[in-house]
Amino acid sequence: MGKQTGFMEYDRQTRKERDPSVRVADWDDYTAPLSEQEIQIQGARCMSCGVPTCHSGMEINGVTTGCPVYHLIPEWNQLVYEGKWKEALERAQEKNNFPEFTGIACPAPCEGACVLGINEPPVAIRTIERSIIEKGFEEGWVIPQPPQKRTGKKIAVVGSGPAGLAAAAQLNKAGHTVTVFERNDRIGGLLTYGIPEMKLSYDVVKRRVDILEKEGISFVTNTEIGKDYSVSKLEESFDAVILCGGATVHRDMQVEGSDLTGVYPAMDFLHANTKSLLDSDLGDSDYISAADKHVIVIGGGDTGTDCLATAIRHNCKSLTQFDIYDKKGLVRDDKTNPWPQYPIIHRVEYGHKEVASKLGDDPRAYAVMTKKFVGDQNGHIKEVHTVNVKLRYDEAGNKIREEIPGSEKVWPADLVLIAIGFSGPEQGLLEQLNIDRNPNTTVKADYGNYKTNIDGIFAAGDMRRGQSLIVWAINEGREVARECDRYLMGATDLP
Structure with a gap:
């Protein structure tokens, strides 16, 4: 994709960093965006690979390689190079609910797997991704899209980190009524309180949460399930429950x-x-x-x-x-x-x-x-x-x-x-729900179906897989939504 000889003509360029001696005096974003022309040039470096490896996530020797949400990276690189920003946005959001989160805070295993990276600096995928979604917000293309009809099914998502938000977004698209419970005073989990402001501003998280809220998702803060909201009430009030509480026990x-x-x-x-x-x-x-x-x-x-x-x-x-x-x-x-x-x-x-x-x-x-x-x-x-x-x-x-x-x-x-790092999820709620756990204390639920031993209760993200990347959390949030939808409806159209 991109310009046929772009990878030979252009050098890699990522977002510019503000002067370190200046930025330490504030809490603003430590980077500054590239111009549209500069981003298009970066898109031109994509190589038209016969078998692109950037967009297929896997683990090799315990290390993530490629993109776990199977981002359509070569496609949106090409579209950016051509100046087709709206089409690039559509591709960027097709596999990832939150390109702004991964475009800022993901370590970019996609770049590590870029074919150009074998012997040259890889394509600046993360910088391009962030530029696409920011362009979408600036142009007013990212708008609430509530579902046309509701199924009548109610789902509780416990935890509002990237896994919980992705699960909620997908299930809401399917027409279910979704409530997200968060024990902190703000939505976002470690996106909000684990990554400092100069790296990932809360405004970025809040901007997305506002859209999800307008799409029909309910957010309940300052509410810890098992303490402020009983387990029995949770099970009685919802047709399904998805646990996305993260792995927050410090090592x-x-x-x-x-x-x-x-x-x-x-x-x-x-x-x-x-x-x-x-x-x-x-x-x-x-x-x-x-x-x-x-x-x-x-x-x-x-x-x-x-x-x-x-x-x-x-x-x-x-x-x-x-x-x-x-x-x-x-x-x-x-x-x-x-x-x-x-x-x-x-x-x-x-x-x-x-x-x-x-x-x-x-x-x-x-x-x-x-x-x-x-x-x-x-x-x-x-x-x-x-x-x-x-x-x-x-x-x-x-x-x-x-x-x-x-x-x-x-x-x-x-x-x-x-x-x-973290050793695993907190155990109190899991004990109250009688959820089976693995020897490392994570929730016992197979990758791909995410079902726990309790009927109607699913688990995803770090609570299930252990401490991991934002992009894996989004992957599991999307996939657990698919399996929850299948459980509730007998079939699913969710990816």
Whole structure:
């Protein structure tokens, strides 16, 4: 697709980043859009692949490759290149209810699987996707489309993250009456409270929620099923229930001193900051402040980077991010990480650039294992003890980290943020509903039919599959809607 020789003529270009030294003073989007002409040129880089791999999602060696919602990527690349933006929007929304979410916060496994990426920078798929949906909103093409008729069936969706919203959107299209329950005060789940404002603005989430509401979906906030709304009432009031509560149990560090004041799960830090920011522009001070503190972030992933970007905006004194892994290379290892796997390489993300602009250097420390936290006489964190490690594998292929003698170090710390992921879903509601679970605590429901052991109750997203990507949550939300519709009606036209 695109221009036949475009991939040879044009360089890859993604959304422009604002100056890091300037943007750390605000909470606005850290990027700025490309012009329409620049986006069309990026569409021209699509290669007319004989067998495109960008749009077919799968997992290879536990890593997502390609797009799990089977986005029609080559088609909308071509349409953008031709300037047919409305047609491109139709294609972009055909397989994905929320291109604006994935266009901002998805790590873009589609780009990792791009054929051009074998030996050149891949097509800027995520940038093009975001540009398409933003153009759609600007032109007034994205409008509420309520169903022509209602089936009379009522469905409860528990959780309003990407899986819950996708399930609700699809079931509403089928004519069912859908109610989404959210225990927080705003809809969006981790889209709202897990991703900071400068990366994914709540306005973007709210804009989509407003459309869904106008299409007929009911949203009930500040309501936790099993506490504020009984399980018995849920089962009596609805013909089917879909559980999309996510995997929100923080993974425990299990090291001495984890219970000290000043040691927090990353999501507690991010959630409180966003809520205070949205409620009062941080005026209520009801958040965990990093101001004038020595901050340690444990975990080298995206959530850790979001903590960096948030803490630097608080004007912290110092900022260090521990990564348990060695520093990666700048290009993928063709033996251990071949195309079309997502490239596991060294990346300098927005938060790293911001810290460097303000404090003078990339904040990461590699191959670092935390040994213990030490507190002061008042029980508040004052230092973190670490050791460097090297990774090897035993005969069974298990990872073994060996401590390097003499590499011990003590780091001053007033605030420690643990960003090492989630272990699974919360268990209280699942116990009340008598839902069967897997050994890792996720809901036992097969991929493809999403049925739990309780008739009429389905599960999807991270609650079923464990911690994963936004795009997998949308995939499962769409698919569970299809299976729920089939359960209620005997057949389904949903994709």
